[in-house]
Amino acid sequence: MGDTFYGYIRVSSKDQNExxxxxxxxxFGVTKENMVIEKQSGKDFQQPLYQKLVDLMHPGDVLVIKSIDRLGRNYTEILEQWAYLTKKRNIAVVVLDMPLLDTRQGRDLTGTLIADIVLQLLSYVAETERQNIRQRQAEGIAAAKKRGVHFGRKKIEMPDLFNVLATEYMRGTLSSRDAAAQLGISGQTFLRRIREKSSHTI
Incomplete structure (x- = not known):
């Protein structure tokens, strides 16, 4: 067995490029009966038909996909799946959108080696871009905070009654639960404001 071409197509339920x-x-030479089409919503990444297809394939068979993202939702998953197919299962992979990702040519060394290097490079670029995005977000947040922009939930303004109830609570003549109930807030919020008030007065 082996050397049979199988095609895996994954499209979102709204996608029209099937x-x-x-x-x-x-x-490319894949027959219609050897194609698997997986339809799913954009937020899900379940691939039961893909798993069934790979389970049916034999060493030497060729898996044809349109683009590399059909193998996973991020490059960590893609690299794991790539290693599983090419190293563990000895299945060749062809990516139509990227001819360099073709492990059929010179499978003994060159083709597989080049494909692995290209995939590692793509993974590195993708991870670097993710880190750059996170860094830009962090810098943007820091700059916004300097300008006085506040993030998170808006702080609940305390009425004048808070100071009176806080004093009673500090003296031990009122419980935090009763004080919070009078202010219409949770006991946790009341205690947090007490801590804030104490830290400001130190």
Missing amino acids: ARQIHAMQE
Whole structure:
């Protein structure tokens, strides 16, 4: 067994490019009966049909996909799946959108090596971009805070009665629960404001 071409197509339920992917697979030499089409919503990444297809494949078979993101939702998953297919299962992978990601050519060394290097490079670029985005977000938040922009839930303004009840609570003549009930807030909020008040008066 082996050397059979299988095509895996994953589209969102709203996606209309299913026909284009089928055509691209057929142009490459994948027969319609060897194609699996998985439809799912954008937020989900369940791949039961993909798993069934891979389980059916034999060493030497070729898995054809349109783009590398069909293998996972991030590059960590993609790298894991790539290693599983090419190293553990000895299945060749062809990515139509990226001809360098083709482990059929010179499978003994060159093709697989080049594909692995390209995939590692893509993973590095994607991870670096994620880190850059996080850094830009952190810098943006820091700059906004300097300008006086506040994040999170808006602080509940305390009525004048708070100071009176806080004093009674501090003297031990009123419980935090009763004080909070009179102010219409939770006991946790009342105690947090007491701590804030104490830290400001130190």
